[in-house]
Amino acid sequence: MNKRKAIVTGALGGMGTAIVSRLLANNYFVVGTFRPGAESRAEDWRERHFAGERSLKIVALDVSCAEMSEQVCSDLISELGIISVLINNAGITDDSSFRKMTYKQWHSVLETNLGGCFNMCKAIFLHMSEQKYGRIINISSVNGQKGQFGQANYAASKAGIYGLTKSLALEGARKGITCNSISPGYIRTDMTKQIPDHVLEPILGTIPVGRMGEPEEIANAVLFLADELSGFITGANLSVNGGQHM
8 A cells, every 4th residue: 555644533524524535636545533423424424425435444533532542543553554644633612601611611622622632643653753754734723823702612722732733843853753733714614604694794704815714725735734745844833714813
């Protein structure tokens, strides 16, 4: 199997689907992960978007569980050999004003979004170090850069990704590993479709290009950073937000 192997967490969402599709189209073998319990949805997703695709493997994985992340990555390395690319895309929201936010809301979002990113990096970093090559791409958010009312948990989790990314970039630089983040703005996905119109319309007014982004535009950024030719880019954040935050 000559293709580079990539892991994409949170593969079933809009951005995950676009990232998987773009990597497959560019000669990658892709492992897409989904939350345990969503097996039926995952099979439907595969059949709908990637029927007959032999370069795609789907795996149940709770990224917030360190032990499961370690085991799944170990199994994939044993099965596939070298894993060259990790895209940490899995993420959740559980919004509430800070005054009403519960400890459960806080911890669940931090454990998945930031803890999951750490768990997957931890599970694959040594392997990449031994291979003297790796591309780690962490999906953050514009709201991690600027904050957002009602999203103290989400914004904090996404802001934390920057520190993790930069620190890992320093530790991996001499080992041939790059680590970068991408901060999408408001992207047209099922998650943003849940935003009420009266909330979304003022947000659109703050985006200079005058529209939401498309998942494929995030996938383009991922493909760029995953490429071998991007080896001199590490510890960077690529904002893909239509000029909403500069």
